[in-house]
Amino acid sequence: MKESKPLPNYLKVQSEPCANKEAIIQGDYYRFTVLTPELIRMEYNEHGCFEDRATQTVLNRDFSVPDFRVIDHGNKLELITDRLHLTYDKKPFTRHGLSIRVRNESGHLMSVWNYGDTPQDLRGTARTLDNADGAVPIEHGLLSRFGYTLVNDTASLLLEEDGRVEPRTQEGSDLYFFGYAHDYLNCLKDFYHLCGRTPLLPRYALGNWWSRYYQYSEEEYKMLMERFEKEHIPFSVAVIDMDWHLVDIDPQYGSGWTGYSWNRDLFPDPQRFLAWLHEKGLRVTLNVHPADGVRAFEEPYLAIAAEMGMDPEKGDAVEFDITDPKFLQAYFKFLHHPLEEEGVDFWWIDWQQGGITKIPGLDPLWMLNHYHYLDSGRRGNRRLSFSRYAGLGSHRYPVGFSGDTIVTWESLDFQPYFTANASNVGYGWWSHDIGGHMMGYLDDELAMRWVQFGIFSPILRLHSSASPFNSKEPWRFNKIAEDVMKDCLRLRHRLLPYLYTMNRLASREALPLVQPMYYHNSEQHEAYEVPNQYYFGTELIACPITQPVNPKTGVAEFKAWLPEGLWIDFFNGRVYDGGRKLSLYRNMEAIPVLAKAGAIVPMADLTEYTSSVDNPTHMEIRVFAGENGHFHLWEDEGDTAEDRDDQWCDTEMTLEWGETSIFKISPARGNTKVVPERRSWKLSFVGFADTKVKVFAEDLEIAVETEYDETTHTLTVITSDLAVSESLNVTFSNARISVNKMEAEVFALLDRAQMLFQLKEQIYRMVKEMANPTITLASLVSMDLEPSLYGALCEILTARV
Known part of the structure; x- marks a missing residue:
């Protein structure tokens, strides 16, 4: 970055980048640092220059020194811990000269890595879901069924103590080998120590967020918030998309996507408006697209142009250059801090212009996330930003904005997996456009299922495009969907004590709120076969339904796997035996959410x-x-x-x-x-x-x-x-587990099914006279029932086996 006055202290990140000397094994051109028994840093530089500063990804190398042995054979080096056995020929890193054998917790050889091998991992997350209509490619993660992964930090830029970001001047290799076998949670714990822990979110961020890309006026927005209050629909965050600022501008200035001046036709007194929202208990975030810099029509133009040494009379735009420390400080001082003084609580950074800056390898999205997050703590409140994912280490800058999805069932079906899998890179606080953002189609059931998933996702933020036909107010949907969506939004706020406790565990104990099933069941093959099922905190398992109901039976299916033990449905109290695969069926009103016994x-x-x-x-x-x-x-x-x-x-x-x-x-x-x-x-x-x-x-x-x-x-x-x-x-006086009311549950299922009355009566009679569920199911299978109906009957009759 260019020379400039020092950055303020609140724009400097805390780090402990120097490892204990006792953990280092160094030669003329190589250096190994044993950070844990499972984690080794491997460096090679032909000039013998090694890096001890923090990087964009790695902040802390100050681990306690683990036990390890070094055997030096002269032309070969062996480095041995309880879990890893590294062999190195003391030459430039090659496939034949550098290898690591990985052992699991029991001491058995699990796999062998040779330099140049591409680890097969369980993947992590992606930069954005913009324009996604279903699945998108997922980047590499930290966890692998093969027992190891590799993080290449060679191209990561350096974080100086004064807060500046600088490119590396030395070529070489800077690699981190994670050999944690299937000890996934320990891997995440050490990753957070290496790269910085997930920050504690403010409590309000865990409530409901209202958002829409729409040209609201002050009065329209107030009326909407009052309608929500009247309907007893709680919100804690008010999101105002880009139309808060001027967007219809003189073409000589370009497009209206970038802006920092309130649209006074819509918001004649912004400070009054923001104060009103605060009085209603809402925190406020505004959307910014900073790519076009500051142009002459903007209210802060004269001040920032003068600060940058430009002649304001010429009217030249102040170029957006996040790599220039002078612009960086002016960017906050003149564009953001005044709006924060008016009442803006945090910023929605909507960067969509790619990853190129004047510093090779420096992603402007990462810079925006890094400095916006640090700057958000300037006023003494808890830091918070809202932006897209910018690579490994982005967990330090929550909350994540996943982007503009297409409104389809395929988009919904991908999001539970996408959300849980992001924990594989420590990224635990995704915020999706609940209900989908744009295009697609109106489907009341789809909107309702998306909100049901939203309850059990990290952040519940309703959002949609400016289309007059696409908005997420519950009363815009049919009566069933309306009532369910209202109940969901209320339940989310009811869950705040649980969510906030999980927030603390995520930050202090490296336990993401949403975790894939294999985190606690790593040796169970079935745990890897239920991508849309996940742990939601320490007590619950969520199984979001992402397919339409069967029109004949009125229920939708979720193919689940339950770990050993007893599991109890959060909503209907049905008790299940675990240790098996099973299909769970639910009507419109609920999704399967299961609590462990004793939860x-x-x-x-x-x-x-x-x-x-x-x-x-x-x-x-x-x-x-x-x-x-x-x-x-x-x-x-x-x-x-x-x-x-x-x-x-x-x-x-x-x-x-x-x-x-x-x-x-x-x-x-x-x-x-x-x-x-x-x-x-x-x-x-x-x-x-x-x-x-x-x-x-x-x-x-x-x-x-x-x-x-x-x-x-x-x-x-x-x-x-x-x-x-x-x-x-x-x-x-006599605590016992309740007995599932099979007859009543079967009756309720049949009562709603669109089928022949005689067939309903026949099935119900068989269940009432049932001596053995297995015999009854064998009889039912011969009746050629609708698969959804037979599956739902199987679930009820075999919940306890």
């Missing part, structure tokens, strides 16, 4: 509706039967600049399952100032058979309301307000 899911109780994302006064805790459970609910102010231990409040919850089952909420510990002094508790015990309970606050039994729902197998216990400093214990 504890804290939620906000919105019985008294609020759109606030603050730590709730009224809590609902869903507790799932069958095993011991343990959960820490983590809460803080939600938007602090730093993540310190002393800012957090911890509420521990446990389920002791057995002959005398007890559910306990321990007194809140830590920074209790961030939570209400008193809370009411709605305790939903799912998969429990009906039984009597006693509830104690501290050691005193208290009166509670109880209710049992046979349909969802849920025992509900409601308390009055209790001090968060008190413990709460629920003891069960």
Whole structure:
């Protein structure tokens, strides 16, 4: 980058790029750094010059020194850890001179890598889904069934201590070998240490976002927000697409895609408008396309032109050059900071102009992401940006904008896999255009299924194009879709306590919110065969439905695989035995979301509706039967600049399952100032058979309301307000797992099916008289039923085998 005045401290990234000298094995032209028993840095430079500065990808090499041995044979070097055995001939890296043998946790040889081999990995993510109508090519990731992957950091630019980005001046090789076998989560943990951890998102980012590419006026936008409030549809982020600024400009200036001046015809008093949104509890982001620089019609033109040493009288455009430190600082000072002072909370960086800058190899998207994210912390709030993926290391700059998809079933069907797979490069916070962005077709069921997926995706942001026929307000769809979409948006806000705890785990413990099934079942082949199924936090598995319902049976299929153990449906309470493949069928109203036995899911109780994302006064805790459970609910102010231990409040919850089952909420510990002094508790015990309970606050039994729902197998216990400093214990007189109501479930399925009444009666009679599910299914298969109907019957009759 060009010489300029120093960058401010908030535009400098913290790093620890120097490795411990005890971990380094170095010769005249080679250097190996043993970072972990599974991770080795390998460098070769014919001048013997090696790099100890941070790079665009790698920030920290300050690992604890692992145990390893070095055997020097004179003309050959062996480097041995518990998991890797490197052999090197001390010459320029070649296929015949550099190899690594990988062992798994049991010590068995898993694979051998030779220099030049292209690892076969499980892939990662992609820069964008712009114009995607279904699947798109996916870039390489960090995890492999073969046990190793390679990250080539040779072309990565350098991050100087003063915040500048500089190209490397020395040629050579700079490689990182990841030999973690199938220990996928440990690989991710060390990757985050190497490249920087995923930051903590502000709490409001986990609520619902409203977005549309549409020329709203101030009054139209206010009316829409008030309609949402009236309909009890909560939103926490207001996105205003590019029409906030002038777009119809004199052709002499080019196109109107780039702009920094409010359209006063639409927003006559921007500060008033933004203050109104804040009063409604909304945070605001504006869309920017910065490629065309700053032209003479812009309000900040005179100031930035003078700052850049240009003659404003000439009217020449201030060129967008993110590689120029002088422009970089002026870009923020004159274009963004004044708008932030008016009330803009963060920026939507909509860069679509390719990856070329004046510095070879420097992607302008990466630069925009890097500096916008750092700059967003200038005012003392938690950092946040919103932009496309720019390669390995982009997890440091959440949230990701996945781009403008085509509105089709094929687009929806790709997104669950795409979202979960992004965790393979540590990229855990994708935000999709829920409902799809453009073109395609209107399909109420498709829109509804997309929002159902959105609940169980990292960020739920409704979005659509400017077409007058394409918008995502729930009331624009049929009654079934409208009601389901409203319920989904409410459920997303109810899940905020769970989501925010997962947010902390993602940042502190390297556990992405969305994880492929093979993360915890790496030796199970079936775990690799369900790409659209994933873990959603520590307690749940999501199975989004991405195909239309069968018009005859009214249900849609999801081909799932359940790990060993008991699993309980989050919505209907049906109990399943795991350790098998099975098809799950659901009607329009729900998708399969399964909780592990013993799961504890804290939620906000919105019985008294609020759109606030603050730590709730009224809590609902869903507790799932069958095993011991343990959960820490983590809460803080939600938007602090730093993540310190002393800012957090911890509420521990446990389920002791057995002959005398007890559910306990321990007194809140830590920074209790961030939570209400008193809370009411709605305790939903799912998969429990009906039984009597006693509830104690501290050691005193208290009166509670109880209710049992046979349909969802849920025992509900409601308390009055209790001090968060008190413990709460629920003891069960005879806790048992509920028995699936097969007859009732079969009746409900048949009742909605579009088929002959006589056939319904025959099937139902067989089920009622059933002595053995296997015999009944054998009889049903001979009746040549609609496959969707037979499959749904199989699911009900064999949920517990």
